Amino acid sequence: ESYFGDKSSCVENANTLDLTSSSSVRGLNSTCIGKAPLSSGRSGCRSHTPLMGYSVTSSSAVSAHTVASVIVAVVEGRGLARGEVGIASIDLKNPEMILSQFADNATYAKVITKLKILTPLEIIMSNTACDAGNTTNLFSLITEHFKNVTFTTVQRKYFNETKGLEYIEQLCASEFSTILMEVQSKYYCLAAAAALLKYVEFIQNAVYAPKSLKVRFQGSEKTAMIDSSSAQNLELVINNRDSRNGHTLLGVLNYTKTPGGSRRLRSNILEPLVDAETINTRLDCVQELLQDEELFFGLQGVISKFLDTEQLLSVLVQIPKQDTVKTAESKITNLIYLKHTLELVEPLKVSGLCCNTQLLKAYYNSLEDARFGIILEKITSVINDDTRYTKGCLSMRTQKCYAVKPNINEFLDIARRTYTEIVDDIAGMITQLAEKYNLPMKTSFSSARGFFIQMNADCSTLPNGQLPSEFTKITKMKNTYSFTSADLIKMNERCQESLREIYHMTYLIVCKLLNEIYEHIHCLYKLSDIVSMLDMLLSFAHACTLSDYVRPEFTDTLAIKQGWHPILEKIAMEKPVSNNTYLTEGNNFVMITGPNMSGKSTYLKQIALCQIMAQIGSYVPAEYCSFRIAEQIFTRIGMDDDIETNASTFMKEMKEITYIIQNANDKSLIIIDELGRGTSAEEGIGICYAACEYLLNLKAFTLFATHFLELCHIDALYPNVENYHFEVQHVRSSAGNKEKIAYTYTLSKGYTEEKNYGLKAAEVSSLPSSIILDAKEITSHIAKQILHRQKSTPEMMKQRAAYQLAMRLVQTARNSRLDPDSLRVYLKALKKKYEARSRAVGGLGLP
Template identity: 45%
Template sequence: MSSSKLSSSSYSSVYRSTPTSDNSTRLSAYGSRKYCRRTSSRASERSKSSFSSLPTRRPKTSASACVGGRDNHSFVVAMIEGRGVATEVGMCFIDLRTSECILSQIADSQTYVKTLHKLNLYNPVEIILSVTAIEPSKSKLCKILEDNMPMASIIPIGRKYFNDAIEEDSASLILGITSKFYCLAATGAILKYIESTQNIFFTNHSIKFKYQGCEGTMMIDCVTARNLELISNINNPRSNHSLYGVLNNTRTPMGARLLRTNTLQPLSDVTTINMRLDAVEELIRHEETFFAIQTALKPFQDIDHLITALIQVPKKPSVKHAEQSINNVIILKHTLKLINLLKESFTGVQNSLLDAIYSLLNDLRLEALEERINDVINEDITYVKSPLALRNQRCYAVRAGFNGLLDVARQTYKETVDDLNEMIDQYREQYQIPIKTQFSSTAGFYLSINIEQLEDKQLPLIFINVKKKRKTLTFTTLEVMKKNTKISDSLTEVYLMSDKTIEDLISEIRNDISVLYKASESIAMLDMLTSFAHQCTVSNYVRPEFTDTLAIKAGRNPMRESLYVDTFVPNDTYASSATNFQLITGPNMSGKSTYLRQIALMSIMSQIGSYVPAEYASFRIVDQLFTRICNDDNIESNASTFVVEMRETAYILQNVTDDSLVIIDELGRGTSTHDGLGITYAICEELLKTKAFIFFATHFHELTRSLTVYPNVVNLHLEVEIEEEDSRVAMKYLYRVKDGRNDEEHYGLKFGQIIGLPENVIRKATELKELIDSNKEKSTSNKIIQRRKTLLQLTQHLLQIRRSSNLDKEELRKYLKMVQEEFITKMEALF
C-alpha cells in the first residue's frame, strides 16, 4: 500500500495525472461505450428474474426512480467491494462541475442499504466498477445497482486500476484514513478514468477531498425520498412543489447544493442541529443583519464551478481556453470583492456558528490574493453580463507593460471597432434608414431595423443575410463581415499574448486554492441558514426541540400549506415509547396520507436545522426513515401492486431499528381480503417488537380491534361529518385527527350512495355488512386492555415529568394532582 493518504478534513489536493501521447494510459477495452448499460437495456433482463431472488434489497419499483434533476451535479462514482466475509464497499465520488471529491468506505449489510443511501444522495450519472464484478457473472452488488440506479450508466474498467497507489504528491493528505484501502483504490480508478475520458488533468494540490461515512446522519432511501417528494414532485418533476422547493430560498448555487444534500441526508447529532437552530434564531431576531446578509449573497457566482475552471488544465492549449482563463480571473476578482462586502454585513452577530463563519472568512488570505490579481489585472475591470461589455473587459484586462505587442493588438482592435461604427453611420446617412448596431458573442456585430420604420421602402441590395424576427429585420454587409473578422483576429492576438501572464497568475492562485474552497463552504452554509430564516419569516414556523417523545401541537404539512391558498387544518401528534404504534383510519380523501407525510417532513426539517410549521414541536432523533406509500403497479419490472408492497415492506422489516420512523399508508389491499388482513396483522406484530415510531394508515378496521391487546397501540381516525336528509347523503371532510376508531360509520356504503350507486345495490350491501357484523365475536377483555394502556401511559407520563420538569415544588404538586384526577376519571370510566 502506498504511503499516500488523505485527510478527512483537508481542502488541498492531491492528484496530478501526467499527459501522455501514447495509448498506454487508456483504461482498457472494457472502458468502451459498448459496455455501458442504461435503463432500456436492463429492463428486459430484470423482468426475467424473479423478485424473490434478492429478497433483502430495496426493490426496484415505480417509486425507485432517481430523485431530483442533474442540473446541479454531474457526479461520477467508482466503487469496489471487499472480498472478505463482511461486506465492505469503497466509493469515490467526483463532481465534474465543481471538482469536489468525496470518499466513503462503508461496512454494509447484505442488503447494501447504506451503499444505496450514499448513491441516492449524490445521484451519479456514471458508476465505474471493476470488470470482475460484471464478467463472467454479475456480482450481487452489480445486480442491485442495476435495479436501484436505473438512470446511471454502469461502466466496467480493468481491475488493475483499482489500487491505492496514489501519487506521492498526496502523501501529506492521507492522515486519518490509512486503513481505508477500498476508498483509496476507488479514488485511483476514478482519477485515471476522468483523465482518459475527459482529456484533462488536475494540477497539484487542487482537488478538494472529503471523507464521509454514514455516521451522524439520518438514512433515507430513494423510495422514501420519492414518496415524500423531498427533491422533485412525483407528478411534475420540473415543478418546485417539493420539500426542497419549499425550503429553497437560497441566493447562491453553493447554498442550493448544500440544502439539497442536507434534505436527502439530515443530521442526527443534536449538538450540531441546535447550533444551526441557534444561528437561524439569531438571524430572525436581528432583521437588519438578516437582510444585509441576504442582499450581500445575491450577486455571488458559482464559486465551485469557478474553482473547477481554475484547476483543470486541458492537454492542448487553445484560444478558447485563453479567453476563458481571462474570464475566470475577472470573475474571481469580482468574487473577492463580494466576500469583502459580505463580511461587512456581519454587524452585531453574537451566535457562535455565524461568528465562526465570519472569523473564517476574515482569517482567509484574501487580501494577498486580491493584491496579486490587481498587480496583473487593471483595477477598473469588473464582471459584467453583457457579451460586448464582457469582451471589452477581457481585451483590456491585463495591465499595460507586460507585453509590448499586446498594446499594438489592442490598438488594432480599438481602431477596427471605431471604423466599423463610422461605416454604420455612413450607411444611415446614405440610405436614410434608422439602422441599429447589434452584437452577439457568436455572430459579432450585425445590423437591425424595425419593419415599421422602413415604411414602404426596400432594403438596399448592399444588405445581405436578411432575416426576419417578428417585427425586426436583421442583416449585415460584406464590409461588416470583414470588420468582424479583423476584430476577431486582433482579439485572438490579445488573448494569446495575455495567456502567459494569465496562466502564471492562475498558477499562483492554485497554490492558495484551499482558501477558495473554505470560502465556498462558508458561504454555502450561511446561505442555507439564511434560507431557513427567510422561510420562517414568511410562514408561521416554530423552533423544534429534541426529547424522547414526538409531540407536535397544531402541526401543518409544509408542502400542502405552500401550494394551497385555503387555510390548512392543523393537527396534533403525540408518540412516546408507550404509544409508539399508531393506527390511523378514515375514509378515502379524508387526509390520512397528508397527515402521515406531514410527520415525516417535519422530522426531516427539524434535523436539517430548520424551523417547522407548528405551534410547538418536539422530536426524537430519527436514525432511519422508512415509508411505504405508493400503490402503483410497476410495469417495468413486471411487479403488481401486492408484489411491490411486499418487497418494500420486507426491506423495512429487515432494516428497522428502535430509533427509526416508519410511515405506512395502506398495506395488503393488492391481494384477497383474508390474505391481506393476515399478512398485515403479522407485519404489525413484527413492527411492534421494535421501539420505532410507527404510523400506520389502514382500511382494515379489524386491526383496530385485534391489535388493542398490545398496550402501546393507539387508534386514531380522521373526522368526517355525515349529513342524511331523506334519501340524500352528504359527507363533509373536517381533516381533524381524533382519538379512537370509526369503523362503525360504514363510510364506503355512504360514499357509494353519494356517487349514485343503485338503491338495490346499496341495500344488499348494507344487509351483508350487518350479517357479517352480527357474526363477529365481541371481545370481553377490552376493558382490561384499556386499563393496562392507561396504567402504561401514566407510567410514561411520570417518567417524562421526572426527566424534564423544571417546575418548583408547589407547581409540581398542583400538576401531579391534576394528572392524578385525570387518571382516576379514565379508570372509573373503564369499570
C-alpha cells in the same frame, strides 16, 4: 499502461483502461499471481488477490498489519448533479459489495471520510475525471489524500447505471435483494457498481457466481437515511406528477441565490443531520437572521452576488493540456470571476459584523483568512481595478480584453488599440449606413454572430418593402430586423483576429498569475462552503417570513402542535387545516383511520416533512414542535403500480415493508399508509397485523394509516398504540334527499365510526347509480356474514382483557419513576379498574 503509482504519473500519463480489449487483458492466473501487473516500479503498484483465496504477495500500499484488499469505484455526477457522488467497493477477500451515494460539498469531506474508512487497495475512476490533463476537483483531492493507493481510470462507458442494476439483480443473494429497491434510482452508486464489477472481473479473470454477492447500501455518516422511494413518496426534491413544478419540499424552502446554496439545500433535504448540536447552531443562526432584518438583507445582498464558487474552483485547478483560444478565453473569464468572488469577501464580513450566533461568528473568523487578501493583491497587481464580472456577452468580452493593466506587455497594448479602432470603425460604418438609407439602424452584438445590424421598422417604411440589397443574412422577429453586410463580415473577422491575439497574450499573463496563486487557492474551498451554507440558512429564514413557521426543539418526544403540510400550503396558496401529533417512547405507535379523502396520507407525509425540515435546521410549519432525532425515515405510501420495474402493487408493497422491517431501528420514524391493499381483505389484515406487531416491538415512532378497522383493536393488546381518526361531517344537500360528506381534515382520538365510506365516496364520483345500489346490497350481505363469523366468544374477550391488563402493568412498572409505595397504590387502582372491565365481559379472576 494503466496502473499509476502516484498522482503525478496519474495526471500526466492517464491512459484509460479498456476492459474489453484483449490486448490489455491481464487477468491473473496461477502463473502471474504475485507479480505487480504491468508494474513500472512506481509506488502503489500491487498484485491482486484472486477470488479463490490466494494471498497478496507484494504491495507497497499494504501495511504489515492491515492487508488492504478493497477495490473502490468512485463516480461523480455531471452538470447539475455535480457533487453527487456514487461509491461502490468490494473486498477481494469477502464477497460483499457496499454501495453509497450522497451529495458532498467542494471539500468532498464525506467522500474522503468514506474512502478512509474503506482503506482501499485501489481506486477506480472514470477517464473523464482526468481527461486530457483536466482533472476534476474530486480526482485531485482523492489522489492527494491517497498517495499510496493505486489509481486506475476506466472509460466512462463502464460507469453505466443500467448495467449496474443488472449486475446487482444477477449477483445479489436473494436475502439481500431488497437492496434493489433502495438503490434503483441511485444512479451514481449503480454506475460505480457496474464499473467495479467489470473491473474486478477483468483483473481476477473470474466472475462472481449468480446470486452470490452480499450487497449493502450505506448512507454517509452523520446523516439520517432516507431511502429513494421514501424521498419519492414524500416529493422531497421531485414532484411525482410533474418533475418540473416546484411542488416539493425543495420548492418550499428554496429561496437560495447561488447554485451552491441550492445544491446544498437539495443534499440536506435528502440527507438531514442527526446531530442535535449542529442542527441547533443552524437554528440559532436562522433565528438571528429572522430577528435582525439588517443582518438578513445585508447578507442576502452580498450572497446573491456570488457566482458558482465550486464550479469556479474546479475549473481553476484544471490545467488544460492544449492551449486553444477557447481555453485561453475561459481562463481569463475565470480569473475575472475569481477577482469578483474575492472582492465580495470584505462586504460579506462587513454585512455579518454584528452577528451573535456561534456559526456566524465562526464564519466571520474563517473569512479573516489572510490568503483572500494575498490572492486579491496578486490579482490586482496585474488586473485592472475596474475589471469585473458583468452580464452580457459584449461587455464581458470588453472586460476580458482590457483585463490586464496597461504597460505590462506593450504588444498587448498595441493589439488592444487595434481592436478598439476596429470596433469604432464598425460603429462608424453602421452610423453611415443608417444615414445613407435613412433607416434607424443600430449596432448589435451576439456571441454567435459577432457585430451585426439591428433595426426596428415596419416593412411598409422600407423602400419597396425590402432592405437594400447590400444587406445579407436577414432575419426578422416581429418588427425587428437583424442583418449584416459583406463589409461588416470582413470587419468582424479582423476584430476576431485581433481579439485572438489579445486573448493569447492575456492568457500567458493570467497563467503566470495563476501559478503564483495556486498555493493559496485552498481558502476558496472554505469560502464556497461558507457561501453555500449562508445561502441555505438565509433561504430558511426567507421561507419563515412567508409563513408562520416555528423553531423546533429536540427531545425524546415527537410533539407537534397544530402542524400543517408545507407543500399543500404552497399549492393551495392558503394554510391547510392543522393538526396535532404526539408520540413518546411509551406511546410510539399511532393508528390512523378515516374515510377516503379525509386527509390521512396528507397528515402522514406532513409529519415526515416536518421531521426533515427540523433536522436540516429549518423552522417548521406548526405552532410548537419538538422532535426526537430520527436516524432513518421510512415511508410506505400506496402508489400506482411501478411500470418501470414491472412490479405489481402487491409485490411492491411487500418489498417496501420487508425493507422497512429489515432496516428499521429504535430511532426510526416509520410512516405506513394503506398496507395490504394489493390482496384480499383477510390477507391484507393478516399482513398488516403481523407487520404492526413486529414494529410494535421496536421503539421506533410509527404512524400507520389503514382502512382495515379491525386493526384498531390492536390497542387492546399493546398499550403503546393510540388510535386516531379523521372526522367527517354528514350534511344534507339543499334538496334534502341526499347526504354528503364534508371533510374537516381534523384529527381526533379513537377510531373512525364511519361505515361504508367507500360507497359514500363512490356515490360522489361518477359511478352509475345502478352499480352503487348493487354494491350496497352486496356489502351489507357480506358484512352480516362476517359479523356472524367474527363474534368473539366470552372466553376470547376474557383472555384479551387479562392480557391487556398484564401488558399495561408491565409497561407501567417499566416506565415508572414512582417510589415503590406510590407504585403499589397506582397498580392496585389499575388492577381494580381492569377487574371491573373483565367482570363486565364475564368475570375473570386476576392474579
